Amino acid sequence: MSQTAIRSACLPSGQDVSFFEEKGYWVSPVIFSNEELERIKEHQDMVYRGQYELGREPVCNWLEGQDNPAALRKTDNSHWADGTLRQLALDPTVGAIAAKLMNADAIKLWHDQLLYKPARKSAKESANVGWHQDFSYWQCAQEPTLITAWVAFHDVDLSNGCMQMVPRSHKWGLLNVSDFFEQNMDSQKDQMDVPDGEELTTVPIIMKAGQVSFHHALTIHGSGANTSGEPRRSMAIHLMTGDTVYSGRPRGEGHFNAKMMAGRVGERFEGDAWPTLFAAKS
Numbered sequence: 452m453s454q455t456a457i458r459s460a461c462l463p464s465g466q467d468v469s470f471f472e473e474k475g476y477w478v479s480p481v482i483f484s485n486e487e488l489e490r491i492k493e494h495q496d497m498v499y500r501g502q503y504e505l506g507r508e509p510v511c512n513w514l515e516g517q518d519n520p521a522a523l524r525k526t527d528n529s530h531w532a533d534g535t536l537r538q539l540a541l542d543p544t545v546g547a548i549a550a551k552l553m554n555a556d557a558i559k560l561w562h563d564q565l566l567y568k569p570a571r572k573s574a575k576e577s578a579n580v581g582w583h584q585d586f587s588y589w590q591c592a593q594e595p596t597l598i599t600a601w602v603a604f605h606d607v608d609l610s611n612g613c614m615q616m617v618p619r620s621h622k623w624g625l626l627n628v629s630d631f632f633e634q635n636m637d638s639q640k641d642q643m644d645v646p647d648g649e650e651l652t653t654v655p656i657i658m659k660a661g662q663v664s665f666h667h668a669l670t671i672h673g674s675g676a677n678t679s680g681e682p683r684r685s686m687a688i689h690l691m692t693g694d695t696v697y698s699g700r701p702r703g704e705g706h707f708n709a710k711m712m713a714g715r716v717g718e719r720f721e722g723d724a725w726p727t728l729f730a731a732k733s
């Protein structure tokens with residue numbers, strides 16, 4: 452895989468940007484070919500075997516022979532460990548799309564999250580991702596100037612637990628319910644304080660392999676069970692605009708990005724830990 456140029460045919464139109472601003476999400480055309488995705492999946496498996504070709508461990512990982520095969524596999528910062536996954540996480544087309552959607556001059560990597568939702572073997576098992584807003588986990592950032600690009604490694608629909616979005620929820624502020632690990636998604640919905648005049652609806656994001664969905668850091672999203680018989684693999688590339696600063700909020704101090712700022716409250720997240728995907732030409 453060698454993508455150094457922006458694939459301009461994949462960039463959002465003005466209408467697409469308006470859709471994102473209104474709904475809080477947008478889905479790109481196919482960006483990654485099947486050949487690229489096959490290679491990415493091979494490298495995903497290397498990471499699960501603990502083979503870190505770049506010589507650095509991810510922040511956290513799921514390891515073959517050690518961790519629960521029925522659980523959702525979540526690896527934070529796989530780009531530290533593997534060159535192919537690093538190239539994916541820093542893809543320039545993904546960066547250029549994020550810049551357009553966020554109306555930003557620069558887009559940097561916040562962190563990546565390699566995901567693997569195993570096929571459910573019995574009704575008792577579940578590897579749901581509960582309804583959540585990413586920004587609730589990123590309180591070390593001052594403002595929600597962040598966006599996630601979710602790369603589908605397979606065709607995805609409700610049968611293999613595709614992502615689902617709550618349209619307009621990025622306009623609702625931080626809500627009382629947000630838990631990535633919660634398995635009972637129906638009770639989460641019942642408890643959610645939806646603002647007056649708004650309605651909680653959910654939209655399944657059905658995509659072809661190689662398409663990328665984008666959602667704002669305040670957009671509520673989650674995903675259900677994978678009943679397809681095959682694993683569902685993806686990468687969530689969490690991105691920030693270049694002016695994102697460290698808040699120093701106590702609630703955000705547990706995040707590894709806060710730790711790497713080492714007390715520099717009010718400063719931008721800048722340096723090798725947060726590589727640039729896109730910078731506008733001046």
Ligand SMILES: [Fe+2]
Nearest residue numbers: 583584585672
């Ligand atoms: Fe998320």
